[in-house]
Amino acid sequence: MSVNDGLTQTDTSDQRTPAALPGAMSHAARVAELIDRLGRMTRELQYVDGLNPAQWEALRYLNRANRYSRTPGGVAEFLGATKGTISQTVSALESKGLIARTPSDRDKRVCLIDLTDEGHRMIARDPVRCIETIVGSMDEATAAQMVSGLGRLMASLQIELGSKPFGVCAACCRHLAPESGCKKSEATPKCGMTGEPLQGDAPQRICVNYLNDAAE
Amino acid sequence: MSVNDGLTQTDTSDQRTPAALPGAMSHAARVAELIDRLGRMTRELQYVDGLNPAQWEALRYLNRANRYSRTPGGVAEFLGATKGTISQTVSALESKGLIARTPSDRDKRVCLIDLTDEGHRMIARDPVRCIETIVGSMDEATAAQMVSGLGRLMASLQIELGSKPFGVCAACCRHLAPESGCKKSEATPKCGMTGEPLQGDAPQRICVNYLNDAAE
DNA sequence: TGCATAAAGTATCGAGGCGAAACCAATTTG
DNA sequence: CAAATTGGTTTCGCCTCGATACTTTATGCA
Known part of the structure; x- marks a missing residue:
């Protein structure tokens, strides 16, 4: 690629919104940008081990929620998704052997979810762990x-x-x-x-x- | 819902991984969790004004990139997506009248992208701006x-x-x-x-x- | 008690995002 | 000047996810 070949055309459009350029960005704007970018990267990070971001997040939640919150409804509420969507996510995790569903005998409508040993092994390889590592340094x-x-x-x-x-x-x-x-x-x-x-x-x-x- | 009805069953599974519980979480782990959660919320935030997160991010990039970087390839590289995917995103933005494609006369393969006035109006309502506002306070x-x-x-x-x-x-x-x-x-x-x-x-x-x- | 309503969960359908691969056109390189 | 590279688009199909309808169980009110 050519480096700087003496541009003949003036680049007027770049001067259009000088306030939006990085040099002039406030800390607040930088944070917003970084959050957005990091969110994208974090998302990308989670296409790993055959799971997708939603599945990882559900698994993470299920690993941390208390017993009576480890239900499809709890996951749905936490992730801000519909119950239908979560039902699929949970099914996926179950079919992969990472969680186990057991019907509650307290309320026969709900099913309680627990991580299997396999699930615990999986969560130990949580890809977002690498963020933790970096921040830890x-x-x-x-x-x-x-x-x-x-x-x-x-x-x-x-x-x-x-x-x-x-x-x-x-x-x-x-x-x-x-x-x-x-x-x-x-x-x-x-x-x-x-x-x-x-x-x-x-x-x-x-x-x-x-x-x-x-x-x- | 009942508050605390004297549970008879002991909740053994909750004691399984005490180190994973919030009380014991390190700052680093907290940051990882927050980044993940914020990423999800930020993503959700961007289903607005008929655009999706990818389109907002492309528009944001196109608003800030210099003239010779405002190409489909530049967007693809920046967002870490394939050129095919970005081609669709760019087409969507164009069909909405937010950007304009003009073929480069320097290299007839590339097309240069500029925000239209409509696009500038749109970027002014960028939903992630609300993060900026919060941090600004x-x-x-x-x-x-x-x-x-x-x-x-x-x-x-x-x-x-x-x-x-x-x-x-x-x-x-x-x-x-x-x-x-x-x-x-x-x-x-x-x-x-x-x-x-x-x-x-x-x-x-x-x-x-x-x-x-x-x-x- | 009994019936209406609400709530938990599942199944099905369809829209849309996105990567893969094939392809075209223009440019660079040997 | 041919071969290889690069920018971009198109097509195809998988997968995610919301919407809707439905089943089963709980609850609330007369």
């Missing part, structure tokens, strides 16, 4: 800042989206952080995702990060 | 830390993926940051994405963030 202060910033970003984003079906933390934060989670009885319950303590009226507020439900 | 220090951390994360991730087609910055960083970009002749060229200066052998290194190509 940074200094602790930066990592902590990122958790804080990204956590707040996600919380705000979920509020922004508003209509999304994230329940109220009233009774108890439904899943995740089962032992550090939003237990009413605890002195300072903490949200499982952002790790921030929920004081005062917190248990009554929307659980912006994850789901809500009955107690553990 | 945070303190500058946090935002700066996030840019730094996420930038490094992305750089490492791109290196990690290795085989991905990101060129060498030898001649010049191909697009983005056209005025602050990797100009060989400049004293301290800077990468358009991370904003970090590329000293010494930098121009010879892989342009981890974006593409490479001939000079501006």
